[in-house]
Amino acid sequence: MSDAGPTRTPSGAGDDAGAELLVARAITKRFGDLLANDHIDFAIRAGEIHALLGENGAGKSTLVKILYGALEPNEGQILWDGRPVTIASPAAARALGIGMVFQHFSLFEALTVAENIALALNDAPAMKDLSERIETVSRDYGLPLNPASRVADLSVGQRQRIEIVRCLLQQPRLIIMDEPTSVLTPQESDGLFKTLERLALEGCAILYISHRLEEVKRLCRAATILRHGKVVGSCDPRKETAGSLASMMVGADVKQVKADGTPATGPVRLALNDLTMPAESPFAVPPKHVGLAVRGGEVVAIAGIAGNGQSELFDAISGETIARQADAVEIDGKPSGRMGITQRRRAGAAFVPEERLGHGAVPGLALADNILLTRHSTGDGLVNLTMLARGAARAMEQRIKGAFDVRMSRDNPEARSLSGGNLQKFVMGRELDRSPGVLVVNQPTWGVDAGAAALIRQSLIDLARAGSAVLVISQDLDEIFEIADRIAVISRGQLSPAEPASDMTRERIGLLMGGAGETNGDGSGDAVSAAGEKIDAA
Amino acid sequence: MTMFEAILLTVITASTPLLLAAIGELVVERSGVLNLGVEGMMVMGAVMGFAGAQWTGNPYVGIVTAVLAGMAMALIFAFVTQTLVANQVASGLALTLLGLGLSGMLGEAFVGQPGIKLPALDIPGISDIPFIGPVFFGQDLLVYLSFALVIAVTWFLFVSRTGLKLRAIGDNHVSAHALGIPVVRYRYLAILFGGACSGLAGAYLSLAYTPQWVENMTAGRGWIALALVVFGSWRPWRVVVGAYLFGAVWISQLHLQALGSGIPSQFLSSLPYLATIVVLVLISSNRRLSLINTPAALGKPFVPER
């Protein structure tokens, strides 16, 4: 990144923002009874980095998809350069000069970088010319990429670069970025901010969607805040505090969940001893020499960027994959590494995976049947001599529904008909109902609305305070600081030592995410060298 | 003509139907669709090819009717799996059962009738060269066409922009749709192409390999063609190698039977099917290879949401 383009002081960016580039008037979008966008007015100027803030479900994604031509509004008007336009498709948006970088990349793993970019361009040049242009643009903006690499072999950060370069090649006048830093380390995010600031200086407008208030305060000069599909305010984020922005987003003071910070002195209830697993597939990131002890009474969180081996670690702890040594996993002192998931449950452990539909629950089965999924052999009287006791399962379903406020359209519906937040409450409730001695959760509040998230986080803390060991794997640093007593960081399958949350800073976690805590340098680690570069530069 | 030449010639005739069907199915699977109905489309191609030739006395008309029959069968499959999003495995089986039944019914009148053989297209001068001439340049239209198709498919998939889009659909149809690529339309066309190729393969059987109509004359070749696509790890030239390997197995067991090796003929007849199993096991036991090459969307249903 030594030959990154000219550097100017970022503070100047956006202050000399130009004329209104895109104006949206009274945009309205209904999905059945749900009013996703309710007469939204919004404007962005050339050279402006404009934040779009709001909770999950506030209508940000809907608005953005309308601007990008992926959804058609029921009402409203869009002006581009002062002229009314109809954005009928993403291709039409690209033709106008609107580019988009998605949160979950729509990339083709089996294809090369250049092929991926060619697919997204309306009139792509010949492959050879395109490859050259990709190299030039990516070098100019400090986003190094090899056009011939297969996407399957690239890291998440590199994949995001493809999306950005693909956008830049079309010389867009407006770039929409959907939660771009959610997959990046803090250091990688800094690099991205530099690129964005440079683009703004060149006159490009950037619509920046995020719920990370600190970075919005730092990067953006204007913000529009959405709540329940309506614009509830606009401001200059530099003049606000994170707290004032948050209360605008949520509409009221959020009930703060807080761990009390007293160190746990209970016995070790979950221990991982030098846990190392073989790779199950070419793309897997298996745990390497992972050591961790979680005591009764504490919440330990594992932070990390997506794709660093979180789900592989989860599977190894839960027993979906079985370790070579029995003592690699100990549950309440009992060597469990060679046990399957059912035996580990019988030993007192409970597990909630990241994917709700298809992993934590079977979409096409009723909720009572989904209770059987994890509790058929845990001595809850749901199976007698191989016969299912459906009545008992129904009673348990009713109990969980009441205790965790699971809302459903009819009695005992199929799991797929529940909303994400309600299903997560159900899946959490199913395990908490057992009062497990050890609970391991991967991404407890991913894609869940704020109310449900607060309920889930509080119940995790309550379970720990009642004497259980709780291990949370999460990519959400806010969540981690909210609930964790101790924090460890996973990077390419390796886990840093868990340290008290009070001793941890975001910067330190960021360095560990970038591989600073890794012990052996097997292979030319992109994450390590990238972090190394950043440290040197800083 | 030497014995070796003769064997080589028969290997070509045994390999060509496999190659034709497999190259079509390769394109279908590259688009992310698993059509297990190759056998059914092929057998329909065989009977309709025979019929077309009989009606007009012209084997080339037979080729056209065979292609149309294969495409008509493919269209049913496309409608059921793409428009109605039915299970592809079950629909492919249904296509095979329907094809075998329909061809049996349509072909009843042709049983025992002498067929019309597709003539060899001699290229003057070149065909007279000893050995090379008759083997490589004394073949009929469909043999040349099979290689032309391999070249065309290779170019289409790996050079053309449309082929890139097809591969993208096979890798991730949701992303392809998000980019505005008409997933269902591409898949319809790929399935129809597969049907046309299977029709050609059937026509080759009833117009060139053994110019006559026998019920179920495809004898599992459609299924072997499916296995060849896996064997070739979805790459055209590897499929050629596989097709000729299997053609050789097919022919050598026939020659062994003719020579009276003392081995019961039924065991020799089983060889191509057993070889298919062995080859599939060898390919699939290399997990890494098969995971990387398999089109990721293969066999998965896709419903564009509106």
Added chain:
Amino acid sequence: MRLELKKRPEHSRAMAIASPLIAIALTVIFGAILFAVLGYDPAKALYSYFIEPLTEAWSLEELASKATPLVLIAVGLSVAFLSNTWNIGAEGQYTMGAIFGSIIPVYFWQWDSWMVLPAMMVMGMIGGALYASIPAFLKTRFGTNEILTSLMLVYVAGFLLDWLVRGPWRDPGGYNFPETRDFSEAAILPPMIGNGAMHWGAVFAVVAVIVVAFLLGGTLKGFEVKVLGQAERAGAFAGFSRKKMVYFGFLLSGAFSGLAGIATVSGTVQQLQPSISPGYGFTAIIVAFLGRLNPVGILIAGLMLALTYLGGESAQVTMGISDKVVRVFQGMLLFFVLACDTLILYRVSIVSGRGKGARPQDPVENLVPAEEAV
């Protein structure tokens, strides 16, 4: 004009029952068209297909004897299909069951005991299950596609049978016909009524239906079948083993197919011949789907498909319609069943023109399940 599908929040119970009925109705309509095109009176043809065989006692017995192997095989296949294991080779397992079961009447033809029949049936089940264990082993050990391997083994089993009846097992007093000696009295499943065609195999089929209905409806194993079939990841999370389920599905369906094979040979054919099945193993796939993979549904569907076999024979006798039409009917029926099953999970509507709102779907929300499914 085009069809537009909207996913229902939950599957429709009404459509689950209605869909096979719609499929049958469509098959009859298209069948009538087919007969008209072939130059036959559709009403008469349909009558001789679907009504005539039901009018006489002997043909009802024929119906039961043809439905017996179909139901036996299909009920086993339904367990495999529900667990997402694709055993397409039931025809081969049927043949192997017939071969294994026939070892006793071929080699020990002098043995006369009540134990002969039970031993034959058990041998038949073992033969079918062993043969089905080959694709199961290859699938679990090497990850080999079970569809292709199980299907290839159908051809191999056919050749083995052919070799046996022309070679070592040929009846020494049979004038060189390719068949084994006639089974002795002790090796023949007796008719249930008088000298009729319906043999005790029909009881096996009904028992199989009851056993599988109980297995799927009320046991943990049945729950396991459904979970692993619908969501493999969730099955692993529940502590169920995919590999054991592949074996379970193949061994169960293989054993039932083998039993169907030996029961048909013992009860109907009464010796081994090169051809012992009019494609029961494949037709049973249609039966399984038409019965919506439900044991009771399969019982009804088995009778329905048996009726097409009988109807084919009767239409050939009375109207001279080729018996090949039967398989056309069967193929059409499966297609209509699969097409109509769409109604269970989706609402289908016809939209005219290139309606507005035909937009690419939301790439963000839909990418996640797509990745998860890999």
